[in-house]
Amino acid sequence: MNMPEEKMRLPKAPTGIQGLDEITSGGLPKGRPTLVCGSAGCGKTLLAMEFLVRGARQYNEPGVFMAFEETENDLIQNVASLGFDLKDLIARKKMVIDFVYIERSEIEETGEYDLEGLFIRLGQAIDSIGAKRVVLDTIESLFSGLPNELILRAELRRLFRWLKEKGVTAIITGERSEGSLTRYGLEEYVSDCVIILDHRSSEQVSSRRLRVVKYRGSSHGTNEYPFLIDEDGISVLPVTSLGLQQIASTQRIPTGIERLDSMLGGAGFFRGSSVLVSGTAGTGKSSLAAHFVAAACQRGEQTLYFSFEESPSQIMRNMHSIGIDLQKWEKKGLLQFQANRPTFTGLEMHLTMMHKAINAFKPKVVIVDPLNSFVMGGNATEVKAMLMRLVDFLKMKEITGLFTNLTAGGGALEQTDIAISSLIDTWLLLRDIEISGERNRGMYILKSRGMAHSNQIREFLITDHGIELRDVYIGSGGVLTGSARLAQEAQEQVAQTIHDQDVERRKLDLERKRKIMEAQITALRFEFEAQEFEAMNIIGQEHAREDHQTQERVDMAQIRKADAKPNRQKGNSK
Amino acid sequence: MLTERVTDSTHQFEQSLIRLSEIHYVLRLYVTGTTPQSLRAIMNVKKFCEEYLKGRYELEVIDLYQQPQLAQGEQIIAAPTLIKKLPLPLRRIIGDMSKSERVLVGLDLQKKI
Numbered sequence: 001m002n003m004p005e006e007k008m009r010l011p012k013a014p015t016g017i018q019g020l021d022e023i024t025s026g027g028l029p030k031g032r033p034t035l036v037c038g039s040a041g042c043g044k045t046l047l048a049m050e051f052l053v054r055g056a057r058q059y060n061e062p063g064v065f066m067a068f069e070e071t072e073n074d075l076i077q078n079v080a081s082l083g084f085d086l087k088d089l090i091a092r093k094k095m096v097i098d099f100v101y102i103e104r105s106e107i108e109e110t111g112e113y114d115l116e117g118l119f120i121r122l123g124q125a126i127d128s129i130g131a132k133r134v135v136l137d138t139i140e141s142l143f144s145g146l147p148n149e150l151i152l153r154a155e156l157r158r159l160f161r162w163l164k165e166k167g168v169t170a171i172i173t174g175e176r177s178e179g180s181l182t183r184y185g186l187e188e189y190v191s192d193c194v195i196i197l198d199h200r201s202s203e204q205v206s207s208r209r210l211r212v213v214k215y216r217g218s219s220h221g222t223n224e225y226p227f228l229i230d231e232d233g234i235s236v237l238p239v240t241s242l243g244l245q246q247i248a249s250t251q252r253i254p255t256g257i258e259r260l261d262s263m264l265g266g267a268g269f270f271r272g273s274s275v276l277v278s279g280t281a282g283t284g285k286s287s288l289a290a291h292f293v294a295a296a297c298q299r300g301e302q303t304l305y306f307s308f309e310e311s312p313s314q315i316m317r318n319m320h321s322i323g324i325d326l327q328k329w330e331k332k333g334l335l336q337f338q339a340n341r342p343t344f345t346g347l348e349m350h351l352t353m354m355h356k357a358i359n360a361f362k363p364k365v366v367i368v369d370p371l372n373s374f375v376m377g378g379n380a381t382e383v384k385a386m387l388m389r390l391v392d393f394l395k396m397k398e399i400t401g402l403f404t405n406l407t408a409g410g411g412a413l414e415q416t417d418i419a420i421s422s423l424i425d426t427w428l429l430l431r432d433i434e435i436s437g438e439r440n441r442g443m444y445i446l447k448s449r450g451m452a453h454s455n456q457i458r459e460f461l462i463t464d465h466g467i468e469l470r471d472v473y474i475g476s477g478g479v480l481t482g483s484a485r486l487a488q489e490a491q492e493q494v495a496q497t498i499h500d501q502d503v504e505r506r507k508l509d510l511e512r513k514r515k516i517m518e519a520q521i522t523a524l525r526f527e528f529e530a531q532e533f534e535a536m537n538i539i540g541q542e543h544a545r546e547d548h549q550t551q552e553r554v555d556m557a558q559i560r561k562a563d564a565k566p567n568r569q570k571g572n573s574k
Numbered sequence: 575m576l577t578e579r580v581t582d583s584t585h586q587f588e589q590s591l592i593r594l595s596e597i598h599y600v601l602r603l604y605v606t607g608t609t610p611q612s613l614r615a616i617m618n619v620k621k622f623c624e625e626y627l628k629g630r631y632e633l634e635v636i637d638l639y640q641q642p643q644l645a646q647g648e649q650i651i652a653a654p655t656l657i658k659k660l661p662l663p664l665r666r667i668i669g670d671m672s673k674s675e676r677v678l679v680g681l682d683l684q685k686k687i
Contacts, residue, residue, distance in 0.1 A: 101649045108680030111614075111669035116606040117638060117650035124642040146652065146668075 010217040013061070013133065013169040016054025017047065019236030023212055023221040028193055033160050033170040035190040037181045038197030043208060043229055044173040045070070046079070047197065048135040050233045051171055053084045055133045056094035061169075063133035064125045065097045068141035072097045082233050096125045102145030109147045115155040119162060126168060134163060134170040143184050160189045181213070192216045198224070207346040207382075210236050226348035226382075235352060248272065248450075249398060256295030257288070259469035260428075263445055263454035269426055270450065271364075272398040274391050276371075276421065278405040279430030283441050284462050285404040286310075288428070289367050290319040290326060291467055292402055297329035301364035304357060305337045308373040312337035323465040336361050342373045347386045350374070354390060358397065366394055370404040391423045425449045430460060433472075433481045440481035442472065459485065599623075599631040599681070600660040606653040607639050611670045615654035618671035626683050656680070 012026035021027050028034045028051070036044050052063035067075055075097060076086045089095040098121060126134065139159075142152055163170045172190050174182030181187045187194055194214040199206060210227045212220045227236040252267035261268045269275055275292075277285045289305075296303045307315060315337070316326045329335035338357050340350070358366065368390070374383045387403075394401040403424075421427060427446040432439050441460035445453045458469040459481045472481050603619050605612035616635055623631045638645055638653060648657065658665040658681055667680035 098646055100651060102651065106664060106666050108665060108667045108676055109669050109673075110667050110676040110680065111672035112611055113652040113654065113669040114606075114611065115651060116609075116653040117604065117645050117655060118652075120606070120638045120642045120653075121645040121650065124645060142651070 012218070013055070014059060015051050016058045017050050017234050017236065018232075019225065019227070020210070020234070023210075023225060023236060024193075024215060025219055028169055028171070029216070029218070030169050031164065031167045032192040033163055033172050033190045034193040034195065035172050035174060035182070035187055036195045036197065037174040037176050037187070039176045039199065042176075042197040042199035043227075043234065044197055045075075045137050046082070046229060047195075047234055048137050048171045048173055049075070049079050049084065050082075052095060052133055052135055053079075053086070053089065054233075055169075056089050061132035062094045062129040063096075063135065064122065064129070064131045064168075065095065065135045065137065066122060066125070066139075067097060067099045067137055068102065069138055071099045075099075082229075082231060084233070093129045096129055096131065098122075098125050100141075102141060104145050107146065113148075113151065115142075115152075115159065119159065123166075126166060132168055134168045135173070136170065137173045138175060139172055140174055140182065140184050140186065149184075156186070157189050197227075207348050226346075226351075228346075228348050228352055230349075230352065247398070252451075253299070253400060254295050256291035256293075256298075257467050257469060259458065260443075263456070263458065263469070264426070264448055265451040265453055267451075269400060271400055272395055273400060273425035273449070274394065274423060275400070275402045275426045275428065276405055276424040277402065277428045277430065278407050280407050280432055283430035283432060284460055284467065285406070285430060286315070286369055287319065287322055287324075287462055287467055288430070289369055289402055289404055290315070290322075290324045292365065293326060293335060293367060294324050294329070296365040296400075297326075297332075297334040300334065302333075302361060303329070303335050303365040303367065304361050304363040305335060305367045305369070306354060306357075307337060307339040307369050308342050309370060311339050321464070322462055322467070336363070347374060347382055351386050351389060355393060358393070358399070364399060366399050366401045368401065368403045370406050372405050388423055433459075435481060436484045438482045438484065442481060443469065596630065597661050599627050599658065601631060601633045602648070602657045602659060603633060603635045604638055604644070604648065604650050604653060604655045604657070605635060607637060612654055614670040614672065615656070618677070619656055622671070622674075622677055622681070626678070626681070658682075 011030040012024070012028065013030040014021050014027035015024075036047055038044050049065065052065055055061040055063050065075070070078070079086060086095060086097065090097065100118070100121075122134070125131065139156070142156075143149060146152060160170075160172075172186060174184075174186045176196070177183040181194065181196065191214070193212070193216065196211045196213050198209040198211070200209070201207070208227050208229070209224045211224045212222065225236050227234055249271040251271040252269065253271050254261050254268040255264065277288050279285050293303050293305060305312075305315070310318075312330070316330070319326050326335060330337070336357075338353070340353070342350070344350075345353075371387060372383075374386070391401065424447075426448040428443060429446045430441060430443050433442045434440075441462070442457050443460040444455070444457045457472050459472045461468040461470060470485075472485060601619070601623070603615065605615060619633065623633055636644060638650065644650070652668040654668070654670060656667040656671065656677075658667065661682070665680050665682070667677060669676075671677050
């Protein structure tokens with residue numbers, strides 16, 4: 001029984017809903033019913049409606065919406081705000097909305113019955129437009145409208161079987177109840193795919209979540225995924241399905257602070273990397289960010305600044321005081337601010353708003369200042385998940401992200417309260433150094449992936465012409481900054497002078513000694529020369545005397561008329 | 575004065591009872607083909623009409639299989655369904671009409687117990 005792989009794989013009907021197809025790896029099971037359950041107001045109807053609208057618009061699959069709770073007009077009005085023009089779809093025979101009216105007081109049960117009427121209606125609606133998709137919202141209303149649950153259950157079972165036989169992809173919605181997925185246990189009949197929607201609020205901020213509980217015959221993301229409903233419909237934000245396939249750029253971009261560039265291997269950050277600037281209050285995080293912004297704008301790169309604590313004009317005013325003119329760039333359209341309070345909306349909404357702003361503005365650099373203002377109460381894990389998605393998203397788009405993080409005083413410096421350090425490529429730590437009654441700023445690079453970087457602490461000065469990095473004094477006196485550093489430097493200057501003078505003196509001394517030595521050598525040489533001359537004289541005289549004697553002997557022999565030849569060599573012939 | 579009122583309302587009640595017995599009924603019975611339930615329903619409804627509404631009713635039996643488009647317009651879910659169009663209020667009597675009292679209640683011929 002070897003079936004080809006094509007047939008083995010479960011055919012799927014794409015929903016067209018942002019993110020949902022990624023979680024379900026392709027969509028809902030084609031030709032089968034899917035149960036979508038959740039409590040009131042969590043977006044069941046909307047999800048189902050979007051499934052139909054997108055199906056009709058994008059995949060040419062007409063759909064039937066059988067509404068048990070809302071009338072056709074209500075539905076049309078409700079989804080119009082999401083940009084779904086149902087009237088148009090209905091006119092083009094892409095959609096049929098059938099409102100099933102059930103009024104308990106009108107109904108009298110007088111014996112055995114079945115739901116053949118509903119079947120005929122649905123069948124008629126499906127056939128009239130050749131529908132491929134069907135939504136039953138919420139079929140559980142039948143239970144309150146019609147008596148005799150036994151008959152209903154049997155009929156529902158038959159209905160779902162019938163839908164499968166019809167080959168339509170169906171969404172059946174159900175109200176969530178305590179202890180079971182749906183109030184009347186619909187999950188018993190619809191078991192191919194079950195999706196739970198949830199709408200809960202914590203710390204006064206509500207968020208919607210989606211979870212695929214079950215998906216027969218297919219792999220699916222099992223996590224709870226936050227989703228939101230906005231003017232474009234539903235978007236689910238899968239965290240893990242994004243994967244780690246970003247392309248890492250080797251291009252480097254300057255930080256806007258020369259000394260910092262040189263600390264980072266002389267070239268600055270990698271393009272598309274994520275940079276974290278953390279530090280306690282007032283250490284200059286935003287100023288550092290502003291430098292980076294100004295540098296990016298200078299290069300003509302568009303920059304998006306998400307501010308969660310200060311208003312744009314406040315940021316610009318403050319940065320003006322340190323000599324950075326951000327207003328100029330904003331006017332040129334290179335810099336855009338997005339200022340919102342973190343409490344303005346839920347995390348997911350923030351993330352989606354960021355996504356949208358990024359997609360619309362297409363920046364090269366994104367600043368988030370500060371990150372940790374999102375943390376309220378115990379939502380740290382959610383914040384982390386959100387930031388992970390943000391970082392992933394930025395990396396995917398090759399956008400350099402600079403995030404600031406306020407470290408609470410007293411907390412461990414090398415720790416962010418949202419524990420996102422592992423997501424960060426370059427981490428700059430700003431810290432206070434308190435010495436001798438002064439508080440000064442210090443900066444060092446905690447890590448910087450993929451580049452050689454300085455391990456030194458730099459003193460971080462905020463001047464009226466921007467940030468300056470200075471070497472700190474590191475020596476026997478410890479790490480000194482500020483006026484202590486200046487004092488130390490003066491002290492060192494004096495010591496140096498004394499030292500220099502000492503050296504000079506020693507040099508002179510040496511010179512003098514050499515001169516003495518040289519004089520002595522000259523004197524010795526003269527003495528030697530005199531002695532040599534004398535010795536040579538004596539030797540010369542001796543030779544002269546010998547020659548003279550020999551001559552005398554020859555002369556004597558001539559006088560004596562000696563017949564023997566005189567031997568000049570051996571002057572003696574006796 | 576009080577007694578006068580009581581007699582007045584009693585009189586009205588009796589009058590309305592007489593009127594009730596003269597009211598014209600418009601009934602539609604929706605069935606699905608010739609299933610046993612459908613056949614039973616047709617038989618029962620006809621029997622009731624002859625027994626209680628003789629001469630003042632109008633009954634139309636409609637097969638949904640033949641006219642499926644009617645199901646939506648008439649808001650039919652269950653089959654068989656007997657719709658009492660007139661007199662108002664509109665009623666839907668579902669099932670095979672085997673529970674006589676319930677049919678009578680549905681047709682407003684007997685008060686609800």
